[in-house]
Amino acid sequence: xxxxxxxxxxxxxxxxxxxxxxxxxxxxxxxxxxxxxxxxxxxxxxxxxxxxxxxxxxxxxxxxxxxxxxxxxxxxxxxxxxxxxxxxxxxxxxxxxxxxxxxxxxxxxxxxxxx
Amino acid sequence: xxxxxxxxxxxxxxxxxxxxxxxxxxxxxxxxxxxxxxxxxxxxxxxxxxxxxxxxxxxxxxxxxxxxxxxxxxxxxxxxxxxxxxxxxxxxxxxxxxxxxxxxxxxxxxxxxxxxxxxxxxxxxxxxxxxxxxxxxxxxxxxxxxxxxxxxxxxxxxxxxxxxxxxxxxxxxxxxxxxxxxxxxxxxxxxxxxxxxxxxxxxxxxxxxxxxxxxxxxxxxxxxxxxxxxxxxxxxxxxxxxxxxxxxxxxxxxxxxxxxxxxxxxxxxxxxxxxxxxxxxxxxxxxxxxxxxxxxxxxxxxxxxxxxxxxxxxxxxxxxxxxxxxxxxxxxxxxxxxxxxxxxxxxxxxxxxxxxxxxxxxxxxxxxxxxxxxxxxx
Numbered sequence: 082x083x084x085x086x087x088x089x090x091x092x093x094x095x096x097x098x099x100x101x102x103x104x105x106x107x108x109x110x111x112x113x114x115x116x117x118x119x120x121x122x123x124x125x126x127x128x129x130x131x132x133x134x135x136x137x138x139x140x141x142x143x144x145x146x147x148x149x150x151x152x153x154x155x156x157x158x159x160x161x162x163x164x165x166x167x168x169x170x171x172x173x174x175x176x177x178x179x180x181x182x183x184x185x186x187x188x189x190x191x192x193x194x195x196x
Numbered sequence: 197x198x199x200x201x202x203x204x205x206x207x208x209x210x211x212x213x214x215x216x217x218x219x220x221x222x223x224x225x226x227x228x229x230x231x232x233x234x235x236x237x238x239x240x241x242x243x244x245x246x247x248x249x250x251x252x253x254x255x256x257x258x259x260x261x262x263x264x265x266x267x268x269x270x271x272x273x274x275x276x277x278x279x280x281x282x283x284x285x286x287x288x289x290x291x292x293x294x295x296x297x298x299x300x301x302x303x304x305x306x307x308x309x310x311x312x313x314x315x316x317x318x319x320x321x322x323x324x325x326x327x328x329x330x331x332x333x334x335x336x337x338x339x340x341x342x343x344x345x346x347x348x349x350x351x352x353x354x355x356x357x358x359x360x361x362x363x364x365x366x367x368x369x370x371x372x373x374x375x376x377x378x379x380x381x382x383x384x385x386x387x388x389x390x391x392x393x394x395x396x397x398x399x400x401x402x403x404x405x406x407x408x409x410x411x412x413x414x415x416x417x418x419x420x421x422x423x424x425x426x427x428x429x430x431x432x433x434x435x436x437x438x439x440x441x442x443x444x445x446x447x448x449x450x451x452x453x454x455x456x457x458x459x460x461x462x463x464x465x466x467x468x469x470x471x472x473x474x475x476x477x478x479x480x481x482x483x484x485x486x487x488x489x490x491x492x493x494x495x496x497x498x499x500x501x502x503x504x505x506x507x508x509x510x511x512x513x514x515x516x517x518x519x520x521x522x523x524x525x526x527x528x529x530x531x532x533x534x535x536x537x538x539x540x541x542x543x544x545x546x547x548x549x550x551x552x553x554x555x556x557x558x559x560x561x562x563x564x565x566x567x568x569x570x571x572x573x574x
Contacts, residue, residue, distance in 0.1 A: 082334050171336070172334045172335070172336035173286060173333045173334050173335045173336065174335075174336050174340075174344075177286075190333075192332055192333045192334060
């Protein structure tokens, strides 16, 4: 069964990360890479991306039938999605084990609709 | 199914439960060769569970002793798996409690709603949503694996303790309903013990529940009014239940893995073995609270410790410690009730009155409210 893991961070975390010295930043990124490598080898990851920061996002919505393009995410909030992974595992506990192994922040675990 | 059981409501619930069970297990285990028969067997087992639950606690225990649990490991596994599934952390704690009461202890939705003073449709929805989440998120129907077990067992014990407290102090109207849920929580804890033996905190929780239940006849007087521990007629305490509770606690201690439930049980045991409130070994109680605080530093535990402290170091010292908890416990009626008692001890009767009134404003439990009102009137 597929689950989408959303890797959550806060604006504060993001800013702190960007201000880190390069070695610390590299170490942090290695953790994330390691996670993807380890679980990738087990075949449990079927997709995923790291997302660039919220300041790079753009939102499209409709008002009065007309598309409106605005700068930034849909909801301006302190919590940001730093990335996501699509995993294919036996059950929720397996997805949760993977989420527990992610050391860079909270993870939301969403079951995908089965088709 | 109705033919077999003779009760349509039970039959309906049983069939539904069997369908949910099917939904849970068939994706994982494959559809059985004879799905109809599987459903019937599952439903029949559920019905037996529910009918058993309708008998009195003593009979239930007797049934458990005579049950096929030791001879049928598959069924024992089943029940344990069910308990752990109902108490999965992906469900909210209120959902865990409601679902465990419904699916494991066999209470009806109506009974659970009444016990928790929640409207029945609300409780029904809570239970249905929990079942749906189990299916939708694919919460597995199995025992947690080795490294996960301690934390998951903790969650089960929390649910059982919450259940016990709700039953024991229930805001619901009838005394018998209260005791049933509390006794069933004990029954479930003993079931977990049978299925997962030698877990010190499971035994600790059982001891705690037994020692509390030992006092239940003294909690309410002839007029149906609540009597607090200091004023209870200790002749009404059940010495056999106390002995059993102490024995269970000793068994837990032998496992050399202390924990919060064992410590709370030890405190209850000190009270249970005292001939009177004044004759209680308060030093020992304070020391036990100190050990408990090292494991669980909560303001409520500190509050309870302060009550014991007043008997060792005087009301003023105790009041000082209680006042320090004002920020944390300002909305807790027992904080104000405790302050009131200590203020009375110090002769500050009008301040005590104010505190008691504040407690009344914050208190939901009808029996406790009545008690506070009596104290304010008398």
